[in-house]
Amino acid sequence: MATILEKKLKSGTKYKAIIRIDGFSTRCKTFDTKTKAKIWAGKEEADMREGRYKEIRTKEGGTVRSVAELIDYFEAHEAPKRYSDTSKHTFMYNWWREKIGQVSISDLTTPMLSHYRDVLTAEAPSKPYKDHTTKGNSTVNKYLFALSAVLTYAQKELHIIDENPMRNVIKKKKPKGRTRFLTEDEVQTLLSACQEHSERLYIFILISLSTGARYSEILNLKVENVDFKNNAFYFIDTKNGEDRGVPAYENVMDKLKEYMDVNNIESGLIFLNDKRTKLAFLRGAFEDIVEKKGIKDFRFHDCRHTAASYLAMDGASLLDIAEILGHKTLNMVKRYAHLTKKHTSAVINRMGSNILNI
Secondary structure, X not given: OOEEEEEEEOOEEEEEEEEOOOOOOOEEEEEOOHHHHHHHHHHHHHHHHOOOOOOEEOOOOOEEOEHXXXXXXXXXXXXXXXXXXXXXXXXXXXXXXXXXXXXEHHHXXXXXXXXXXXXXXXXXXXXXXXXXXXXXXXXXXXXXXXXXXHHHHHHHOOOOOOOOHXXXXXXOOOOOOOOOOOOHHHHXXXXXXXXXXXXXXXXXXXXXXXXXXXXXXXXXXXXXXXXXXXXXXXXXXXXXXXXXXXXXXXXXXXXXXXHHHHOOOOOOEOXXXXXXXXXXXXXXXXXXXXXXXXXXXXOXXXXXXXXXXXXXXXXXXXXXXXXXXXXXXXXXXXXXHHHHHHHHHHHHHHHHHHHOOO
């Protein structure tokens, strides 16, 4: 039988339920009313006696019982092994802690998680977007996948749940990938405006449009990662967790070398601010130029689409594009398939003329 202790506090009377059963760690929880304390204690005791209570003991002697405790344990022991930057998931873990952190792991159900998927869908985005006032489907799915990884770990490695309840939650339909790319005239307009702003921004955009590299990959580029002899950039610890080498256009390399010589950049990060104290913030200047020049519906990430689109139109295969952009599969580059039709048509015609006697 649980012990219920009454505590007189400045904030009011609280009731602490304490459960001590042989073979289990002591369980405690405080409530506003004695009734709530008794209900909780009764359910916990029943779970323990009937074999539904599941927990793991940590090396420090604590236990993992609630969703919040499971997320804490995963972040401390498993996340550092899986992710190069664990901070990218922290805000998602915090959201789940706030919503269902006190729920017992064994009480999680698919309907409960489906409900919170809908809660996520109705929430405003973390920063304002022109296109929508609620979280996008891709963002919602990231939250679901983040918790799903934790629950799969609990199932397959910790053995504290028999099945991952997130597995049967229907994910949001993934939006069709953007394929907005600049026309040749827009490319020249953008480059001219960037050069007028600063040589640093101009070089940055040249690299982006010629390699399809991500904003963060270029911003963190170091002198040591540029091979002027073989005309190649090496992007380290990229989004998919791998390093990537990308051939560079010779003229872009010449411009970069000239920029580095003028600014006495001999080692370390290339794109620092004027004082060389921290990374330059170039996205803001880029967005201002795009708006002032009337380049409609164009974001920095679309420089990546521009590079991929022109690669496709100039005869690159989807495999070539995937390798240059750093995609592990072809799924992400299938959006450019229609641009390769002229190239593949020529390939088929050459093959047919060689082997078919028609």
